Amino acid sequence: xxxxxxxxxxxxxxxxxxxxxxxxxxxxxxxxxxxxxxxxxxxxxxxxxxxxxxxxxxxxxxxxxxxxxxxxxxxxxxxxxxxxxxxxxxxxxxxxxxxxxxxxxxxxxxxxxxxxxxxxxxxxxxxxxxxxxxxxxxxxxxxxxxxxxxxxxxxxxxxxxxxxxxxxxxxxxxx
Numbered sequence: 001x002x003x004x005x006x007x008x009x010x011x012x013x014x015x016x017x018x019x020x021x022x023x024x025x026x027x028x029x030x031x032x033x034x035x036x037x038x039x040x041x042x043x044x045x046x047x048x049x050x051x052x053x054x055x056x057x058x059x060x061x062x063x064x065x066x067x068x069x070x071x072x073x074x075x076x077x078x079x080x081x082x083x084x085x086x087x088x089x090x091x092x093x094x095x096x097x098x099x100x101x102x103x104x105x106x107x108x109x110x111x112x113x114x115x116x117x118x119x120x121x122x123x124x125x126x127x128x129x130x131x132x133x134x135x136x137x138x139x140x141x142x143x144x145x146x147x148x149x150x151x152x153x154x155x156x157x158x159x160x161x162x163x164x165x166x167x168x169x170x171x172x173x174x175x
Contacts, residue, residue: 004118005118006115006116006118007115007116007117007118007125008113008114008115008116008117009112009113009114009117009125009128009129009132010111010112010113010114011111011112011132011133011136012109012110012111012112012136013109013110013136013137013140014104014105014107014108014109014110015107015108015110015140015141015144016106016107017107017108017144017147018103018107018108019073019074019101019102019103019108020072020073020149020150021108021144021147021148021149021150022073022101022108022110022140022144022147023072023073023076023101023150024147024150024151024152025140025143025144025147025152026076026099026110026140027041027043027070027072027076028152029041029042030152030154031143031146031147031152031154031156032051034139034142034143034154034156034157034162035135035139035140035142035143035156035157036051036135036139037051037052037053037063037164038051038052038053038164038166039051039052041065041067042067043067043070043072043076044067044070045067045068045069045070046066046067047066047067048064048065048066049065049066049067050062050063050064050065051063051065052166053164053165053166054164054165054166055085056164056165059082059083059084059085059124060082060083060084060085062082062083063080063081063082063083064080064081064083065078065079065080065081065097066078066079068096069098073101073150074100074101074102075098075099075100075101076098076099077096077097077098077099078096078097079094079095079096079097080094080095080096080097080114080116081093081094081095082120082124092119092120093116093119094116094119095114095115095116095117095119095120096113096114096115096116097112097113097114098111098112098113098114098115099111099112100113110136110140112132112136114128114132117129139157142156142157143156143157144156
């Protein structure tokens, strides 16, 4: 059941890395594939892209997105819609994922605001609340170990250590 009141999931995390490196961790499609899901992301306003993994508890495994804002290395905003497993079910309303990066104490404060979470069911919403916290605390930090001067080098999180499965996903999205 969806909620009746607006719900925003908000997480923030400090990284001892410059904003350009944190920007690379949240915009490079290969970095995103390692800490989030396989994708065809480009940080260009208007670019429509998908996150893809094998179908599972949260649905079809497809999340359709669009870049709504991209101001490197300060702000990135996506629309975000989970595609239902059953094609006859209506799609939920889009949610908005906003990333804000601020220089702080020789590093970067990264703030995530996931608004519109009332448009998804309770279980998925709570999985996302926990998931975003885990991703920001553990996974982005690991990816940042492979970012230097704004460039990501794949290999921070080996395929077998990622939280998703991707047996049905084309290889070009996974690596």
